Amino acid sequence: MGKLEEFEILFDKNKVVFSPGDSISGTVKVRLGQPLQCKAFKVSCNGFCGVTNKVNDTAWMVEEQYFNSTVSVADKGTLKQGEHTFPFRFLIPGTAPTSFEGSYGRIIYRVRAFIDTPRFSKDYNIEKAFYLLSLLNLNELPDIWGTCSSAVTQHFTYMLMKTGTVFLKAQTDMKGYTPGQIIQVIASIHNQSGKSTGNMVASLVQRVTYETKKPIHDIRTIAEVEGGVVKAGKEVEWTEQIIVPPLPQSSLAGCDLIKIEYYVKVCVKSPEVLLTLPIHIGNVSLDKKLQLSNKAAPPAFAEAGDTPASTSITDTTTTPTLPQRPAPKPAPRPAPxxxxxxxxxxxxxxxxxxxxxxxxxxxxxxxxxxxxxxxxxxxxxxxxxxxxxxxxxxxxxxAPYPAHGASSIPTPHxxxxxxxxxxxxxxxxxxxxxxxxxxxxxxxxxxxxxxxxxxxxxxxxxxxxxxxxxxxxxxxxxxxx
Incomplete structure (x- = not known):
């Protein structure tokens, strides 16, 4: 490097993963073999999202910037020979999305150091990336409790003239998972035809949408398990497990250019019958205690006085009944x-x-x-x-004739x-x-x-x-x- 023998960015405690709202600090280390004339010495920290229509291309067609901060660590002048360190510190916005790297786009965070030298001299710059992780708590998502299920019926023709029907129903044990958890898949296949079906397959699929002038959909199979066939006229129940590998979370809050979705695809080959079960991948797993507490929470009354003291409420889902009318008092009989x-x-x-x-x-x-x-x-x-x-x-x-609508009562004339x-x-x-x-x-x-x-x-x-x-x-x- 000639005059510049060492140029390096060091994060405090060698930390490279941060959360929104954290502060990132470190030093820029410079070692010179001889004095260096510089016009400016700056350090910047920025985060942005770039999207392209070519695989692994960095010439972004669309960009979205989240923050960009710059500080000057040295004034204009001459840096002496030897080793120099310049500290820096930046604050990460709390709305910044999680880091992501895909085939057609990325969410990048980095710290850059730049030495601007006089005319006809070589400029020096270096950068170091860090990663931002915004935790997705699955317990905070709406409608996350319970199972996810779906069903489909497929009519098909085989041997030119014969027809058949395949009924497929599947469900997952939960709607949200974290990396390392197991997805329980339960499928029921009823083959109402005269021929056997192909193999049954369950797979975890990731779908990433990149927003450009023409949206790009990148669909990838993350994990897959395969079962057997279903014979003619038979009904089979199939249970399988899929382990969730390390994956980016479903929601990239704060990013408008990249959207991530996950679903479990269950299909039968030959004839092709498939259905999808959307799920969420997060960082904080579901807590079943919260689900039980939500179910057991009794409904709150507006006022305690609204409920009559004599009324015993045993089931909040039943329709309230009207209070019973008092029994009519018997009419006094005339004295004999x-x-x-x-x-x-x-x-x-x-x-x-x-x-x-x-x-x-x-x-x-x-x-x-x-x-x-x-x-x-x-x-x-x-x-x-x-x-x-x-x-x-x-x-x-x-009377000789009763009133209209009166019932006849036999009495002696x-x-x-x-x-x-x-x-x-x-x-x-x-x-x-x-x-x-x-x-x-x-x-x-x-x-x-x-x-x-x-x-x-x-x-x-x-x-x-x-x-x-x-x-x-x-x-x-x-x-x-």
């Missing part, structure tokens, strides 16, 4: 009353008092049953002279009594009316003698009071007694 006769009533049972009457259900137009209590006005069944039913008064007696033979006072009173009108029957003329006028008045008066007493004992009890 003694009747003066065992004969059937002329048209209906005795009515309750209209105001404050005992009983439960209100009136309806259907047939009353044994559990219903009839609530009517006091004169609903009064047959005293001068009383009649108005058009707006309703009764609960048996209640017919009006024979007033000539009835033992009720109404029968005797009706006979007296017939006598006054001269319409007595032959039986009546033989058994009953015509009373005097005073006797008629007494009979009519007592008959009316007795009739009312039968329906309403409390109102006319003093007059009867």
């Amino acid at each position: 009353r003694s009747r003066m006769s065992s004969h059937n009533s002329p048209s209906a049972p005795p009515a309750e008092y209209y105001q404050g009457a005992e009983g439960g259900a209100p009136n309806n137009n259907g047939y009353p049953n044994k559990r219903q209590s009839q609530l009517v006005s006091p004169n609903a069944f009064s047959y005293a002279p001068g009383l009649f039913f108005s058009g707006d008064q309703q009764h609960n007696g048996p 209640i017919l009006p009594p024979d007033y000539d033979t009835s033992g009720y006072p109404q029968g005797q009173l009706a006979h007296i009316f017939f006598v006054l009108k001269g319409e007595t029957s032959s039986k009546t003329k033989k058994e009953v003698q015509t009373p005097s006028t005073e006797a008629l008045k007494t009979i009519i008066s007592k008959s009316f009071v007795l009739q009312q007493f039968l329906w309403h004992p409390g109102l006319y009890e003093d007059q009867i007694m």
Whole structure:
């Protein structure tokens, strides 16, 4: 090298791997055989990504720079003969992506030292690369838990005229792995044809996309395992393992020119049936304890008072039920009353008092049953002279036709009594009316003698009071007694 016998960049502690946000420091060592005139002595640290369309070419078509820092370690002047050291220190940005080297592009980090000499003199420069590793924690990726599965059905033709179908289903035990871990591949193949299939193959594939004017896809098989064939009409379950070798991580956060993807390809040869299972390669493996804690975490309620104290929650996935309605209170039964006769009533049972009457259900137009209590006005069944039913008064007696939609209930028909033979006072009173009108029957003329006028008045008066007493004992009890 003539005057320059030694020109070297040394990192502190010989460290060459750093993380985003770290500081990189070291020295530049120079040993001169004779004095050297220089205009500038600078040290720079930079990181960038370059992409090309030719394999292993460094004439980048597209570049992306992440940082570039330069410091001057010596002023303009003459460097004396002998050995010199110049320290440096740089800070690596926290957003810088991980180092990567591919066939069509690279992410490069380096420290360069440059000695600018006067005109017509030789310039001196040297560089040293370092590597940046941004750890990818698989536990922080969304939708990373569980297995990855897929299925495909392939129809094919063989021997010119025959057709068949192959059903392929496969899954991996996880969605994320780190170098050194084992990928468990489980495949199920159902050969619904008359010929045997080719061998089954499972492989770990890396796909790198380089963003240029026309994107370039570099697909490489990293590891591969092969199984046997599936005979005609058979269904086979195949289990295999793939060891993950040292690989760059899936995500290059901060880089827009290079994209890395990994997937497991499961295929059957002859006929060609294949499917892909995308996975992630990271630096921090999945922690199953975090998965269990996420599953066991109970849902949080907005407020503790939102849940009724009497409600017991046993399953958060079931639909909440409405609180049970309180059971209706049974209607009080009317107090039993003694009747003066065992004969059937002329048209209906005795009515309750209209105001404050005992009983439960209100009136309806259907047939009353044994559990219903009839609530009517006091004169609903009064047959005293001068009383009649108005058009707006309703009764609960048996109607000849039930209301629309009511179910038929068999009940004995209640017919009006024979007033000539009835033992009720109404029968005797009706006979007296017939006598006054001269319409007595032959039986009546033989058994009953015509009373005097005073006797008629007494009979009519007592008959009316007795009739009312039968329906309403409390109102006319003093007059009867």
